[in-house]
Amino acid sequence: MPRTAIDAMTRDTHSDSRDVSGGATAGHAAPLTANRGQRPLVDARDDAGREADPDNASRPGADAFLSMNDVRFTYAGSLHPVVEHIDMALPAGAIHCLLGRSGCGKSTLLKLAAGLLRPDVGTITVGGEPVREPDQATGFVFQSPTLLAWLDVLDNVLLPVSLHRKPGAQDIAEAKTLLGQLGLADLLHRFPHQLSGGQQSRVAIARALLPKPRLLLMDEPFAALDALTREALQDALLAVCASQGVSVLFVTHDIAEAVYLGDRVMVVEQGSLRCDIPVTVGRPRTSGVRHRADFNAVCMQLREVMEAGERAAGIGMIG
Numbered sequence: 410m411p412r413t414a415i416d417a418m419t420r421d422t423h424s425d426s427r428d429v430s431g432g433a434t435a436g437h438a439a440p441l442t443a444n445r446g447q448r449p450l451v452d453a454r455d456d457a458g459r460e461a462d463p464d465n466a467s468r469p470g471a472d473a474f475l476s477m478n479d480v481r482f483t484y485a486g487s488l489h490p491v492v493e494h495i496d497m498a499l500p501a502g503a504i505h506c507l508l509g510r511s512g513c514g515k516s517t518l519l520k521l522a523a524g525l526l527r528p529d530v531g532t533i534t535v536g537g538e539p540v541r542e543p544d545q546a547t548g549f550v551f552q553s554p555t556l557l558a559w560l561d562v563l564d565n566v567l568l569p570v571s572l573h574r575k576p577g578a579q580d581i582a583e584a585k586t587l588l589g590q591l592g593l594a595d596l597l598h599r600f601p602h603q604l605s606g607g608q609q610s611r612v613a614i615a616r617a618l619l620p621k622p623r624l625l626l627m628d629e630p631f632a633a634l635d636a637l638t639r640e641a642l643q644d645a646l647l648a649v650c651a652s653q654g655v656s657v658l659f660v661t662h663d664i665a666e667a668v669y670l671g672d673r674v675m676v677v678e679q680g681s682l683r684c685d686i687p688v689t690v691g692r693p694r695t696s697g698v699r700h701r702a703d704f705n706a707v708c709m710q711l712r713e714v715m716e717a718g719e720r721a722a723g724i725g726m727i728g
């Protein structure tokens with residue numbers, strides 16, 4: 410029996426992952442701005458625009474909630490690591506986006522953060538504790554909503570509870586509150602096949618948030634949706650995450666989505682973090698932000714970084 414909702418939904422997706430029952434050792438987190446890979450980080454300013462301290466690599470990420478410290482991971486049977494020299498520090502309550510082209514290692518980083526994969530070397534901590542295996546402190550939302558077809562909306566959201574025990578009145582009330590915040594109050598007893606893709610994504614977000622995770626990992630959850638539905642869901646996500654104070658690591662291919670959601674955007678390139686850019690666009694963010702010069706300047710900055718990386722690697726430009 411799976412012990413967490415992540416377990417329940419990934420049993421068929423990480424069969425190659427190595428045993429995660431052992432423990433990474435606790436260690437200090439180095440801020441992302443101290444990437445130790447060969448590729449230099451192109452922007453190393455913090456949110457206040459201060460220049461990065463070149464000694465960051467040896468300084469603990471004091472306010473980091475999720476920390477990765479010199480992480481490397483190689484899939485079983487592969488000769489080369491798929492990610493390496495990964496240092497990052499996600500502060501509590503922040504939203505950090507991982508942006509990069511297909512196959513660069515974004516999902517692998519999320520699975521490492523979730524404890525679904527175990528690094529070859531390096532340390533990963535959540536809330537100061539080494540990540541050993543999936544647990545309720547971390548929620549995961551996949552690109553596909555992975556709802557259970559035979560459960561209605563309410564019971565899908567209650568799944569993380571019902572894996573352990575019969576949901577009580579408080580669980581049900583909390584599930585209904587989340588569904589209300591996500592605009593699904595009238596659809597509690599619909600089944601997944603009776604929902605649109607966007608509605609299914611909302612259910613998946615509510616399900617991930619029900620156990621009150623302190624960290625939410627999201628793997629391109631809106632990629633399959635049309636532009637307007639995607640934007641509505643971005644707003645719903647920002648509102649519900651702000652109300653819960655959850656830290657979010659969000660994977661996307663979409664530059665505008667990363668800038669709209671993120672406090673910082675990290676560009677992943679061939680398994681390394683190429684840069685960490687602060688999003689100097691204030692909150693709250695509403696749709697009008699997308700037309701502002703400061704928003705578009707950050708988008709342009711990221712696009713230039715990604716295009717420069719592609720030119721350096723001699724691969725096709727982003728369309």
Ligand SMILES: Nc1ncnc2c1ncn2[C@@H]1O[C@H](COP(=O)(O)OP(=O)(O)OP(=O)(O)O)[C@@H](O)[C@H]1O
Binds near residue numbers: 484511512515516518
């Ligand atoms: N189970 C696996 N076994 C071996 N190699 C894998 C496995 N899963 C992923 N890979 C490889 O690892 C690399 C990174 O995959 P990953 O899924 O992390 O990339 P990604 O950036 O999330 O891609 P996408 O944006 O297309 O989802 C790819 O080259 C992929 O082929």
